[in-house]
Amino acid sequence: DAGVIQSPRHEVTEMGQEVTLRCKPISGHNSLFWYRQTMMRGLELLIYFNNNVPIDDSGMPEDRFSAKMPNASFSTLKIQPSEPRDSAVYFCASSRSLAGWDTQYFGPGTRLTVL
Amino acid sequence: DQQVKQNSPSLSVQEGRISILNCDYTNSMFDYFLWYKKYPAEGPTFLISISSIKDKNEDGRFTVFLNKSAKHLSLHIVPSQPGDSAVYFCAASLKAAGNKLTFGGGTRVLVKP
Numbered sequence: 001d002a003g004v005i006q007s008p009r010h011e012v013t014e015m016g017q018e019v020t021l022r023c024k025p026i027s028g029h030n031s032l033f034w035y036r037q038t039m040m041r042g043l044e045l046l047i048y049f050n051n052n053v054p055i056d057d058s059g060m061p062e063d064r065f066s067a068k069m070p071n072a073s074f075s076t077l078k079i080q081p082s083e084p085r086d087s088a089v090y091f092c093a094s095s096r097s098l099a100g101w102d103t104q105y106f107g108p109g110t111r112l113t114v115l
Numbered sequence: 116d117q118q119v120k121q122n123s124p125s126l127s128v129q130e131g132r133i134s135i136l137n138c139d140y141t142n143s144m145f146d147y148f149l150w151y152k153k154y155p156a157e158g159p160t161f162l163i164s165i166s167s168i169k170d171k172n173e174d175g176r177f178t179v180f181l182n183k184s185a186k187h188l189s190l191h192i193v194p195s196q197p198g199d200s201a202v203y204f205c206a207a208s209l210k211a212a213g214n215k216l217t218f219g220g221g222t223r224v225l226v227k228p
Contacts, residue, residue, distance in 0.1 A: 004158070031214060033214075042218055042219070042220040042221065043159070043204060043218040043221070044218070045215060045216065045217075048214075048215065050213075055213070056213075056215065091158050091159070093158070095214055097214070098213040098214045099210075099213075099214060100146075100147050100208050100209070100210025100211070100212075100213065100214055101147065101164070101166075101210065102214055103161045104161070104214065104216065105160075105161070106151075106158030106159045106160065107158050108156065108157055108158050109156075109157075109158055
């Protein structure tokens with residue numbers, strides 16, 4: 001079975017540009033999570049969805065960040081406009097449900113560099 | 116504020132010996148704890164977990180210990196193998212609040228042959 005798929009794997013952009021990161025969760029998984037990993041803040045949860053509905057976006061740093069899940073097999077994280085401090089690795093993860101014991105499976109991540 | 120902390124950023128151990136990774140948490144409401152392992156250029160992968168009703172959980176070479184009174188958990192890897200070289204993250208959650216994980220900063224383990 002395919003795991004969580006993220007694209008692109010690497011993105012280099014200039015400050016002020018719009019960036020869109022994409023995620024395809026594992027088929028049959030109903031919950032999807034977006035994380036960001038930086039040296040300063042480690043691995044932090046940005047937002048998560050259940051059955052395509054955003055449940056908690058309290059980790060989204062600013063209004064420049066937005067996430068959508070139009071269907072069960074696709075989600076996007078958009079940054080507009082991007083800033084150099086947004087440079088990080090962004091991970092998407094999925095799980096069967098929001099039950100606390102359901103394992104989260106992570107994608108390989110998107111390394112974003114904003115110049 | 117960091118609710119989950121891994122105070123040792125790195126650990127070096129000889130192959131065949133024990134690796135002990137430590138993790139402290141501040142939120143006494145956390146009732147489920149996990150360890151994830153991460154190789155370079157890959158996402159974290161689940162390793163082992165423990166519920167707060169237990170104080171030990173074992174899976175092959177990996178054992179997690181939980182000390183609720185000290186708000187401390189540890190991961191023991193015995194024996195350590197070169198393939199265990201990776202970054203290890205501990206994470207905590209409150210099961211009633213859903214699958215929302217709070218991660219520690221990670222510990223980089225290097226197992227020397």
